[in-house]
Amino acid sequence: MTGILASGTATVSAGETFAFWLLGGLCVLGALGMLFSRKAVHSALWIATTMVSLAVLYLVNAAPFLSMVQIIVYTGAVMMLFLFVLMLVGVDASDSLVETIKGQRLAAVVAGITFGVLLVAGVGGLVVNQVVGLQTPTEAAGGNVQAIARLIFGRYVLAFEVTSALLITAALGAMVYTHRERLVRKPTQRMLSEARFRSDSVPRTPLPSPGVYANHNAVDTPALLPDGSPLLDSVPVPFQVEGAARTFRTADGRAVTATFSADDADGEGTA
Amino acid sequence: MNPINYIYLSAVLFSIGAFGVLFRRNAIVVFMCIELMLNAANLAFVAFARINGTLDGQVVAFFVMVVAAAEVVIGLAIIMSIFSVRRSASIDDVNLLRS
Numbered sequence: 001m002t003g004i005l006a007s008g009t010a011t012v013s014a015g016e017t018f019a020f021w022l023l024g025g026l027c028v029l030g031a032l033g034m035l036f037s038r039k040a041v042h043s044a045l046w047i048a049t050t051m052v053s054l055a056v057l058y059l060v061n062a063a064p065f066l067s068m069v070q071i072i073v074y075t076g077a078v079m080m081l082f083l084f085v086l087m088l089v090g091v092d093a094s095d096s097l098v099e100t101i102k103g104q105r106l107a108a109v110v111a112g113i114t115f116g117v118l119l120v121a122g123v124g125g126l127v128v129n130q131v132v133g134l135q136t137p138t139e140a141a142g143g144n145v146q147a148i149a150r151l152i153f154g155r156y157v158l159a160f161e162v163t164s165a166l167l168i169t170a171a172l173g174a175m176v177y178t179h180r181e182r183l184v185r186k187p188t189q190r191m192l193s194e195a196r197f198r199s200d201s202v203p204r205t206p207l208p209s210p211g212v213y214a215n216h217n218a219v220d221t222p223a224l225l226p227d228g229s230p231l232l233d234s235v236p237v238p239f240q241v242e243g244a245a246r247t248f249r250t251a252d253g254r255a256v257t258a259t260f261s262a263d264d265a266d267g268e269g270t271a
Numbered sequence: 272m273n274p275i276n277y278i279y280l281s282a283v284l285f286s287i288g289a290f291g292v293l294f295r296r297n298a299i300v301v302f303m304c305i306e307l308m309l310n311a312a313n314l315a316f317v318a319f320a321r322i323n324g325t326l327d328g329q330v331v332a333f334f335v336m337v338v339a340a341a342e343v344v345i346g347l348a349i350i351m352s353i354f355s356v357r358r359s360a361s362i363d364d365v366n367l368l369r370s
Contacts, residue, residue: 012272020276024276027284034291034307035295047307054313063332066329073339082343089360108293116286132321137326170345
């Protein structure tokens with residue numbers, strides 16, 4: 001911990017310079033990767049790289065508390081939420097290339113580059129004569145977390161209270177937005193059962209179980225009908241692979257071959 | 272190295288995020304770009320806190336994170352509710368208010 005507290009001093013060490021260029025490069029790489037990934041999942045992974053690199057940069061800048069919060073809140077909670085929604089929306093959802101507004105992409109490129117140049121030029125006007133460093137306030141409070149706690153529960157306590165109201169509102173809002181009113185009554189078990197017995201397509205009895213033979217008892221081995229032909233319906237649906245053939249030997253020594261065709265249940269068996 | 276480099280990095284990241292908001296059509300990726308801009312602002316806050324020698328910047332960055340978390344929750348809920356109606360996460364498909 002002393003190593004962390006020692007960082008964020010007024011002077012910049014060679015190690016920090018190295019960390020800055022390495023992590024800064026990773027940050028920009030992750031941001032560009034997010035920008036130019038065709039798939040949204042790849043974008044999410046790239047920006048997670050950026051966020052973790054930023055967390056380490058916070059650590060370098062004498063903000064160990066923010067660094068941990070960054071990892072827990074951003075890469076832990078926010079990115080999980082993003083990936084969760086991505087899985088719900090569809091992983092392969094990628095951007096359309098249709099321009100709704102003519103020339104919007106070009107205008108976006110021009111605007112983005114101009115904005116970046118202006119921002120960097122504006123920052124370039126800043127003059128940092130001397131870096132004060134965070135050693136004095138941190139050591140006065142006995143540590144970074146203690147110093148931040150003093151500020152949050154002291155000078156910024158009102159903002160902190162308002163934050164709790166914001167979080168509750170956000171949670172309620174999310175529930176309201178994703179809640180869907182049921183249009184029809186939820187079917188009970190009795191209604192489902194009656195519907196099943198009235199329909200012709202759903203079997204009313206349990207399906208027959210797969211066959212068990214002296215040499216074969218795998219679930220993809222069909223049972224035998226009274227006439228000696230295999231009953232393909234007795235094989236669980238996931239094993240009814242089109243074109244799959246299963247040869248097995250019955251008790252009286254006959255070799256039976258069951259082949260599943262495209263409309264699964266109607267495959268043929270040869271004795 | 273001058274700590275002002277952190278501000279330059281923050282400006283670059285913010286520009287990439289702003290460009291992404293204009294460029295990408297997938298609503299979720301647009302949201303990620305907004306998150307990137309918030310992160311860039313946080314980096315600037317942390318760097319300024321160190322330059323000025325006060326911890327207020329770190330506290331503000333902490334509040335930004337809280338607001339960002341709330342914003343993500345609401346934004347993704349809106350995306351989900353739009354998706355459940357329109358079956359699409361593209362921001363071009365949300366044009367009900369257009370005549």
